[in-house]
Amino acid sequence: MSQVLTNPRSDRVKAVRSLAKRSVRSRTGRFVVEGPQGVREAVRFAPDRVVDVYATAGAISRYASDIIGPARAATPYVHECTDEVLAAMADAESPQGIIAVVEDVAPDLDTVLAAEPRLLVLLTHVRDPGNLGTVIRAADAAGADAVLVSAESVDVTSPKVVRSTAGSLFHLPVVRDLPIEATLQRLGDHGIRTLAADGHGTDLLPDVDLTGRHCWVFGNEAWGLPEALRNACDQVVRVPIYGHAESLNLAMAATICVYASASAERARPNSG
Amino acid sequence: MSQVLTNPRSDRVKAVRSLAKRSVRSRTGRFVVEGPQGVREAVRFAPDRVVDVYATAGAISRYASDIIGPARAATPYVHECTDEVLAAMADAESPQGIIAVVEDVAPDLDTVLAAEPRLLVLLTHVRDPGNLGTVIRAADAAGADAVLVSAESVDVTSPKVVRSTAGSLFHLPVVRDLPIEATLQRLGDHGIRTLAADGHGTDLLPDVDLTGRHCWVFGNEAWGLPEALRNACDQVVRVPIYGHAESLNLAMAATICVYASASAERARPNSG
Numbered sequence: 001m002s003q004v005l006t007n008p009r010s011d012r013v014k015a016v017r018s019l020a021k022r023s024v025r026s027r028t029g030r031f032v033v034e035g036p037q038g039v040r041e042a043v044r045f046a047p048d049r050v051v052d053v054y055a056t057a058g059a060i061s062r063y064a065s066d067i068i069g070p071a072r073a074a075t076p077y078v079h080e081c082t083d084e085v086l087a088a089m090a091d092a093e094s095p096q097g098i099i100a101v102v103e104d105v106a107p108d109l110d111t112v113l114a115a116e117p118r119l120l121v122l123l124t125h126v127r128d129p130g131n132l133g134t135v136i137r138a139a140d141a142a143g144a145d146a147v148l149v150s151a152e153s154v155d156v157t158s159p160k161v162v163r164s165t166a167g168s169l170f171h172l173p174v175v176r177d178l179p180i181e182a183t184l185q186r187l188g189d190h191g192i193r194t195l196a197a198d199g200h201g202t203d204l205l206p207d208v209d210l211t212g213r214h215c216w217v218f219g220n221e222a223w224g225l226p227e228a229l230r231n232a233c234d235q236v237v238r239v240p241i242y243g244h245a246e247s248l249n250l251a252m253a254a255t256i257c258v259y260a261s262a263s264a265e266r267a268r269p270n271s272g
Numbered sequence: 273m274s275q276v277l278t279n280p281r282s283d284r285v286k287a288v289r290s291l292a293k294r295s296v297r298s299r300t301g302r303f304v305v306e307g308p309q310g311v312r313e314a315v316r317f318a319p320d321r322v323v324d325v326y327a328t329a330g331a332i333s334r335y336a337s338d339i340i341g342p343a344r345a346a347t348p349y350v351h352e353c354t355d356e357v358l359a360a361m362a363d364a365e366s367p368q369g370i371i372a373v374v375e376d377v378a379p380d381l382d383t384v385l386a387a388e389p390r391l392l393v394l395l396t397h398v399r400d401p402g403n404l405g406t407v408i409r410a411a412d413a414a415g416a417d418a419v420l421v422s423a424e425s426v427d428v429t430s431p432k433v434v435r436s437t438a439g440s441l442f443h444l445p446v447v448r449d450l451p452i453e454a455t456l457q458r459l460g461d462h463g464i465r466t467l468a469a470d471g472h473g474t475d476l477l478p479d480v481d482l483t484g485r486h487c488w489v490f491g492n493e494a495w496g497l498p499e500a501l502r503n504a505c506d507q508v509v510r511v512p513i514y515g516h517a518e519s520l521n522l523a524m525a526a527t528i529c530v531y532a533s534a535s536a537e538r539a540r541p542n543s544g
Contacts, residue, residue, distance in 0.1 A: 037518070045516070138524055143514030171516035206535060242415030242534050244317070244443035246309070252410055252527045255520070259528050262514050263478060 005054070005081035008088035016054070016089040016101060022155050029104050031157035034095040040067045041167025042102050047074035049103040054079050056086055059097030067098065091159035104157055107173035109148065109183065113190050117145035119261050120192065120215035124150035124180045124229065126250070131221050132156065133164025134251040140168035142258035143265075147172065148215070150180040184232045187215050194233040197257050198224045199247055201238030205257065208237050210264035216257050221250040277326070277353035280360035288326070288361040288373060294427050301376050303429035306367040312339045313439025314374050319346035321375040326353050326361060331369030339370065363431035376429055379445035381420065381455065385462050389417035391533050392464065392487035396422035396452045396501065398522070403493050404428065405436025406523040412440035414530035415537075419444065420487070422452040456504045459487050466505040469529050470496045471519055473510030477529065480509050482536035488529050493522040 007013070018024045019032045030051060033042050036059070042050055053071045060068050060080060071078050081089075083097075090099055112120070121139040126132045132154050139147050149156055156162075156176050162169055187194055193214040217233055219225030230236045239253050248256070279285070290296045291304045302323060305314050308331070314322055325343045332340050332352060343350050353361075355369075362371055384392075393411040398404045404426050411419050421428055428434075428448050434441055459466055465486040489505055491497030502508050511525050520528070 041516075041518075134521070134524070137517055138520070140515040141513050141517040141520050141524075166518065166521075168515075168517050206538070239531075240534075241413050242538075243412040243440075244313075245409055245413040245440050246313075246438065248410070248413050248527070249406070249438075252406070252413075252523065255524045255527055256531050259511075262512075266478070266514075 005079055005085045008082075008084045013085055013088050016099075019101065020091045020159055022158065025104065025155075025157050030101050031104055031162065032089075032091070032159060033100045033102055033162055034090050034092045034159060035163060036063055036067060036096055036098055038162060038165070038167050038169075039071070039098050039100045041170045042100055043067060043070045043074055045170040046102065049105065050074045050100055051103060052077040052079060052101040054081050054086060054089060054099050056081060056083050056097040063098060071100070092163060107146070107175050109175050109178065109186065112146045112148075112173055112175055113186070115145065116213075117192070118213050118265060119144045119258070120146055120148060120187070121254070121258060122148040122150070122183065122187075122194075122215050122217045123153055124217070124225070125220040126153045126218070128221055129154050129158055129160035130164045131250045133161040133166075135218065135254045136165045136174060137168040138251065138255040138258055140171045142262040144172060144258060147174045148178055148183060149174060149176045150183070151177045152180065180229065181232060184217070184229070188234070193235070195257075196225050196230045196233035196236045197239065197253055198230055198236050199238060200224065200230065201236040203235050203237050205237055205239050205260055208235065210261045214261065216254070216261070218250060218254050277351055277357045280354075280356045285357055285360050288324075288371075291373065292363045292431055294430065297376065297427075297429050302373050303376055303434065304361075304363070304431060305372045305374055305434055306362050306364045306431060307435065308335055308339060308368055308370055310434060310437070310439050310441075311343070311370050311372045313442045314372055315339060315342045315346055317442040318374065321377060322346045322372055323375060324349040324351060324373040326351050326358060326371050328353060328355050328358055328369040335370060343372070364435060379418070379447050381447050381450065381458065384418045384420075384445055384447055385458070387417065388485075389464070390485050390537060391416045391530070392418055392420060392459070393526070393530060394420040394422070394455065394459075394466075394487050394489045395425055396489070396497070397492040398425045398490070400493055401426050401430055401432035402436045403522045405433045405438075407490065407526045408437045408446060409440040410523065410527040410530055412437075412443045414534040416444060416530060419446045420450055420455060421446060421448045422455070423449045424452065452501065453504060456489070456501070460506070465507070467529075468497050468502045468505035468508045469511065469525055470502055470508050471510060472496065472502065473508040475507050475509050477509055477511050477532055480507065482533045486533065488526070488533070490522060490526050
């Protein structure tokens with residue numbers, strides 16, 4: 001353990017804080033993970049990518065066995081810092097005493113497709129960081145093989161997205177900056193059915209066959225998918241509304257869809 | 273249409289704004305609905321409860337047919353106001369030009385139970401307004417008969433809860449301030465099975481029989497249900513996690529559970 005960091009105006013603090021900017025993340029190839037849940041998953045699932053961990057004395061004591069120990073095995077750079085230093089580094093109002101700087105990696109679509117994925121999620125035009133992160137978390141929970149994100153969506157390594165994935169960003173490949181039309185084409189070429197989830201859908205979710213390899217496609221939280229993209233998908237599927245609600249929000253709809261896929265996969269006669 | 277309201281410091285504006293406080297809502301029996309979606313649903317589903325509607329000239333023009341027309345049929349008090357007046361009245365940063373003051377009603381549990389409900393949702397110790405509102409929206413979408421909220425939860429008529437229900441607050445009865453233990457007991461007395469949704473559950477959701485009358489019970493977003501309450505329920509049910517995610521958030525888990533109930537209900541051989 002190095003000396004306690006006490007100066008919230010140091011160059012190091014400014015450098016970490018500047019990773020909240022997309023341009024700085026692009027240039028350095030690094031981003032920040034805030035809070036114990038995210039740091040724990042980074043250390044567990046991507047230890048070779050952990051560059052620095054910053055933690056207050058309280059957090060070092062509280063998370064000694066489940067985060068700090070594994071973090072020290074992953075990197076020599078586990079730094080104790082004051083509450084003021086941590087607050088100055090973090091984007092979140094309450095990072096709960098611990099953050100990490102990690103190396104970004106950009107998994108590519110070729111690698112994902114070569115692994116013969118059964119369940120994928122493709123997001124396009126998603127603008128709210130919390131929504132994007134929550135859908136990644138839902139995809140992870142449902143056992144999806146990867147999440148694909150179009151170039152038109154919010155940046156996956158922005159602090160709010162990273163926070164709302166609750167560590168799922170380190171659990172499955174998240175392929176980014178994809179050209180949406182070409183990606184739909186490539187999925188089709190690989191025999192992966194594309195299912196647009198949209199309130200305009202003609203097929204009701206409970207009636208859709210979800211046993212084969214497929215990719216859910218979700219659009220913008222306010223206006224859904226552009227018509228041209230809906231038409232480019234194999235099916236346009238609507239989650240039924242049984243009461244008077246006008247719609248579900250993106251995260252809710254996505255959660256229902258990916259869980260329906262997970263259930264169908266597990267109900268297959270020849271599944272594990 | 274009365275005179276345009278232009279003074280953001282008037283007594284009327286202060287009175288509306290003060291409804292953001294729970295004490296003022298309790299004393300006056302009124303609360304505020306912000307934004308076109310909520311106001312539209314209030315006017316459609318509870319026209320006799322609409323006291324005042326405040327809208328900017330832009331909103332009056334944009335929502336002329338779907339909100340302002342029905343609002344004028346519901347109340348003589350549809351007021352045009354300036355952007356400044358609307359901003360001063362609203363809690364939201366962007367109420368999109370329209371808010372309404374509505375009479376609160378407190379549906380009671382007796383009435384809900386007398387209607388022989390098939391699907392209920394009971395929330396306890398939910399502290400985040402966005403979560404509470406989103407679960408009410410999910411319950412509505414899944415066709416639940418009512419939502420029950422314990423005395424330990426955030427106030428249902430607070431501006432953030434009302435916003436995040438997206439109008440669902442006017443679609444189904446939301447019974448409030450319930451004593452949690454006594455309510456579980458009453459549900460049992462009425463032959464309604466209580467299913468606690470909790471990460472500690474021993475029964476996996478896909479294995480649970482959801483065809484009979486039942487009530488989902490959800491607890492705090494961070495720590496779930498206290499053990500005593502879990503034990504007081506008929507079953508403790510866990511949503512399966514197929515990937516590496518540690519958990520789902522409350523809104524996601526609740527959405528999956530109520531939709532599983534809706535699907536089971538519709539799959540019953542003797543259902544409509």
